[in-house]
Each structure stands twice: as structure tokens, then as C-alpha cells.
Amino acid sequence: MIDFYPFIFETTLTQELNGKRLMSPGIVLDKALTKELPFDRYPKLRVDGEINGFAHQGAFVPIYGGHYMMVSKRLRKAIGIELGDLIAIHFKIADQNAVPIPAILQEAFEDAPDARDLWDDLPVGKRRSWCVQIDKAKAHQTKQNQISKLFDLLYNG
Structure with missing residues (x-):
């Protein structure tokens, strides 16, 4: 299988990062990938990709010594995931200035x-x-x- 996303990792859907509660369930970025991404230029790094095969656009934001991306209730329901479920994330760095207009x-x-x-x-x-x-x-x-x-x-x- 060819994957068009250069960044791939698996994690569990969580609402905790470094022992602190997050405001909403989401994805904590794998620490190994943190070093590969341009957080020095873009502290809130926008990404395009997939969560368990479902298209998703979001941003990894710095919080509690890590980077976190919220997963909305609507998307969690569509994918069929709950807190603690294992999820696969495939993504690329998005155009940081793009604004999708409804x-x-x-x-x-x-x-x-x-x-x-x-x-x-x-x-x-x-x-x-x-x-x-x-x-x-x-x-x-x-x-x-x-x-x-x-x-x-x-x-x-």
C-alpha cells in the first residue's frame, strides 16, 4: 500500500496529557515526530490527513509539555471511536495560510x-x-x- 502521508503513528484517543486533563478528547502527538515537525515556525501546526481512514484537518497545539489535536464529537461519532480506543493517524503538513471557505x-x-x-x-x-x-x-x-x-x-x- 502506498501512503501519501509522510507522518504516521498510532495512539489512543485520550483526554489527558502529562497527567493533566484536556478540555476535549483528542490526539497527543508522538514525541518522536515532534522533533521532525516545524513547531519553531508554526507553534500551532495545521495538518491534513486521516484518522482511521477518515479525512481530517486540524492543528497540533502546544499544551502541558506536548502537542495535542482535538477530535470533535461529530468526527468521533462518524469514525466510531471513544476514549481509550486505538487510532491510526496519517498526516502531512498543511498550507499554514490556507482558509477553507464554506x-x-x-x-x-x-x-x-x-x-x-x-x-x-x-x-x-x-x-x-x-x-x-x-x-x-x-x-x-x-x-x-x-x-x-x-x-x-x-x-x-
């Missing part, structure tokens, strides 16, 4: 290209935060409300 926001930008220009001027972290906020909303109207708030910020500061 389809509904992309459509709004198509109707307002000047808003897209203002959007592109926002810092990457702000853009990513807005995308997450819009994407996690469940109701279509809530997504629309978030986009209205974003456009108000873009146009009126």
Missing part, C-alpha cells in the same frame, strides 16, 4: 466581490475563525446571520 460564504462573495477584497485583507486567523463560526452553525438562517455580521464588519469596521 460554500455559503463563497456564494455570498460571488454576489459581492468588493467584500471578498476586504476579506482578503483580514489576518488569516480572523478569516479562519469566521469560517469556523459560519460552518459550525446548523441552521441556514444562522449561517446567513453570521455572514451578515461579517459583511457589516468588513464594510463598517
Whole structure:
């Protein structure tokens, strides 16, 4: 089998790191891999990969003397994993400046290209935060409300 991900390891889904409780179940990065990754340039290292064969994008963040990536409840349910289960992680370093834009926001930008220009001027972290906020909303109207708030910020500061 050919694997397109240069970094591979197995671990258990945990909610503890170095004896301290984490806010959510997740993956603790294998210490051996820590030395191979560019945490000196990117303390919150974004990665693209798979957890037990399911596509996942996330970030390993420094905490309690290690690096941890949260695994959402939705993804845990889709994969069928619980705390303590053995999981396989395959990943590559992602484009650290990439911001995946939800389809509904992309459509709004198509109707307002000047808003897209203002959007592109926002810092990457702000853009990513807005995308997450819009994407996690469940109701279509809530997504629309978030986009209205974003456009108000873009146009009126």
C-alpha cells in the first residue's frame, strides 16, 4: 500500500496529557515526530490527513509539555471511536495560510466581490475563525446571520 502521508503513528484517543486533563478528547502527538515537525515556525501546526481512514484537518497545539489535536464529537461519532480506543493517524503538513471557505460564504462573495477584497485583507486567523463560526452553525438562517455580521464588519469596521 502506498501512503501519501509522510507522518504516521498510532495512539489512543485520550483526554489527558502529562497527567493533566484536556478540555476535549483528542490526539497527543508522538514525541518522536515532534522533533521532525516545524513547531519553531508554526507553534500551532495545521495538518491534513486521516484518522482511521477518515479525512481530517486540524492543528497540533502546544499544551502541558506536548502537542495535542482535538477530535470533535461529530468526527468521533462518524469514525466510531471513544476514549481509550486505538487510532491510526496519517498526516502531512498543511498550507499554514490556507482558509477553507464554506460554500455559503463563497456564494455570498460571488454576489459581492468588493467584500471578498476586504476579506482578503483580514489576518488569516480572523478569516479562519469566521469560517469556523459560519460552518459550525446548523441552521441556514444562522449561517446567513453570521455572514451578515461579517459583511457589516468588513464594510463598517
